[in-house]
Amino acid sequence: MSETLTSKIERMLNDEGHVQGVVRRDVPMLCADWGAKDEDALVHTLGVNLLAALGRSFGEVGVSEFPVPRAQQWQRKLVRVDSAWFSYETRKPTLLAEFERFSRETAIEKLTNLCVAAHGCDAVPEVLLLCLWSTDGKSVEAPWLKPNEPLSVPGGPPVTKPTESNVFIVHAVFGRRGEQLHFLRFRRLT
Structure with a gap:
């Protein structure tokens, strides 16, 4: 039986060596020997770039700040996701x-x-x-976050995840050295 895309992505996110290699190569400001100040949107920007780089390392097209076409039932809700991965084969x-x-x-x-x-x-x-980030030592649990339950959308009907989609909620754990933050690892929450 072949491995699903979902299980391959989960395995990749759990592979600290692979993830740290992507950090060193593509987003070195998130390395411990460089670091980034927690000011303005810097950590967010670097995290978005990390997610896109992980997609590319996975063999997908990884893009940042992708504007998704408006969903039929939620025409008033414009969404630009931080990162999107696309299959080269199917596009x-x-x-x-x-x-x-x-x-x-x-x-x-x-x-x-x-x-x-x-x-x-x-x-x-x-x-x-x-992907929810915080510094190491800060308790991050989200039992109240239930991806299979309807979520309210201002100006539209509630939304549920498509049945074909799997939701991963992960904690991006950051270390701190003085004023500089650096990426440590991902930890699965759900």
Whole structure:
């Protein structure tokens, strides 16, 4: 039996050596010997670039800030996902991702965006990845984040994830050296 795209992506995110290699090669500002200040949107920008680079390392087309066509039921909700991966072979999206600092409000908003965006794609992506970041030592748990339950959308009906999509919620753990943050690892939350 062949391995699914979902399980391959999960395996890649759990492979710390692979992920750190991508960080060193494509987003070195997230390495411990460089680091990035937690100011303005710098960590967000670097995290978005990391997600796109991981897509490319996975053999997909990895892009940042992808504007998704408006979903039929949510015409008033414009969504630009932080990263999208596309299959070279089919030219269809395989993964949509959001990368945000951890907070309950932001997590729910970004999960909603991913579900709306997935409904707007011509072909439903197999994986919706919500990546929530914080510094090491900060407790990040999200039992209240239930990806299979309807989510409210302002100005539209509630949204649920497409049945064809699998939702990964991961914690991007960052270390701190003085004022500089650096990426440590991913940790699966759901």
